[in-house]
Amino acid sequence: MNxxxxxxxxxxxxxxxxxxxxxxxxxxxxxxxxVGDDGIIKITVPLHDxxxxxxxxxxxxxxxxxxxxxxRYR
Numbered sequence: 558m559n560x561x562x563x564x565x566x567x568x569x570x571x572x573x574x575x576x577x578x579x580x581x582x583x584x585x586x587x588x589x590x591x592v593g594d595d596g597i598i599k600i601t602v603p604l605h606d607x608x609x610x611x612x613x614x615x616x617x618x619x620x621x622x623x624x625x626x627x628x629r630y631r
Contacts, residue, residue: 587604
């Protein structure tokens with residue numbers, strides 16, 4: 558995984574390229590969804606200027622993407 562820092566908006570753009578759609582925003586968090594093989598995948602992304610590494614890794618894992626796939630959509 559590239560060690561550069563990503564903002565919440567950048568992560569949302571990457572997830573949209575991967576097929577997710579933004580369904581709602583509540584405060585500083587955006588909910589994205591995608592229909593997957595096992596049902597609907599729901600992810601919440603905080604709109605922070607810099608996401609912590611653990612938060613980013615959890616978002617990638619929950620999205621069903623590998624780190625390599627995530628980087629390709631970047």
